[in-house]
Amino acid sequence: MHAINDKVFITSVLNPNMRVFDVVMCTEYGTSYNSYVVVGSDKTALIDANHATFSHEWLEKVDEALGGGKPDYLVLNHTEPDHSGCVAACLKRYPELEVVCSAAAAINIKHITNLPELEPRVVKDGESIDLGGLTLQFVSAPFLHWPDTMFTWIPEQKLLFSCDFLGAHFCEPRLFDHKIVFARDYTTAFKEYYDAIMAPFGPWVAKGLDKLEALDPEVVAPSHGPILTKRGRLATGIEHYRAWSAVPAADTPRKISLFYCSAYGNTQKLAAAIATGIRKALPEARVCAHDLVDADMAHLGAELNSSDAFLLGSPTLNRDAVPPIWNLVAEIDAVNIAKRPVAFFGSYGWSGEALPALSERLATLKAAVYEPQFRVRFVPSENELDAAEEFGAEFARSLE
Ligand SMILES: Cc1cc2nc3c(=O)[nH]c(=O)nc-3n(C[C@H](O)[C@H](O)[C@H](O)COP(=O)(O)O)c2cc1C
Ligand SMILES: [Fe+2]
Ligand SMILES: [Fe+2]
Structure with missing residues (x-):
């Protein structure tokens, strides 16, 4: 049985084969669904549950950690089904178990377990439960990454259960940071996890870091990937989260991206001319044009989401914009895109549906859709390229 120390056992289940998480995230390195058993002198608590697929395996591990005893509490730091999918099975096995969670999580878990009689013990920020020699102290951490999220802190051990915060979809059998074998892969997975799960909640990440640093933990045990330790990768992880969640300084040059x-190169010519126009109008801006074919979508999605304004260029093929553009649109951080200026351009042959379709979608996402769209029939002429340059300049001036 793996353990953090003689009172905290690790009941994580490894899923090395997972390749897609939550439909949207590619997970090249699999994952672990971490959970823990904390044994006090009077009471025992489970920290987080598991994915429904792994109910059986997880309950076996819990049984082993309990050594024949019964748990008193099940702390749910967050109710996403990768951690709550076996709560119902757990309650069936241990009917006396008291579920402990935030107010938001209490509502969610009723709908997840479909147990209307379930009445969790709702805890607020700062509340605690005494296990005998060990205290569970609850730290509200909303939007990291659901409204329900909290951390659980054991002051006697300076140990923080941080839920998805500082986690990674990464799966190595030795569960601690100092035992990672493929360190570069872990670094990649840690960043990808941040981008996919935490990035939309930058200000909340900063608040979560403030709370975490005030506690000054020796060990941070997240709900996915390796456990982080002070002598291992904890400081680096915190540093990365600080940098990635930082608000750019007011004098940072604006970033305007074209995708x-x-x-046949027609929309590409428009992209080049429009970029020239933007650069002339806003010489201090950082302007970058990206061809989507063969590009890494997750990377370009991050580029788009970190742009102050952007443009989407697509030809019309079979009455629509082309699939890579839609794939990029699917990467848009819908939580934060509202009011972001976006313009559209492209070449078409006869019907030209691409730009209206894209514009409609971006309007639904509440971006600030710029009018008019810039479209050209088939091959842009010299005059049309000049007009494209002027279109870029106009768009840029509209941002001032
Ligand atoms: C397979 C295919 C389907 C197309 N379907 C449409 C269409 O439905 N409506 C339209 O306006 N143009 C259509 N076109 C014409 C293209 O939009 C036009 O050739 C455009 O100049 C291509 O721009 P690009 O070089 O930037 O790809 C189609 C072209 C291809 C190759
Ligand atoms: Fe989650
Ligand atoms: Fe999770």
């Missing part, structure tokens, strides 16, 4: 596809 386009082009089957």
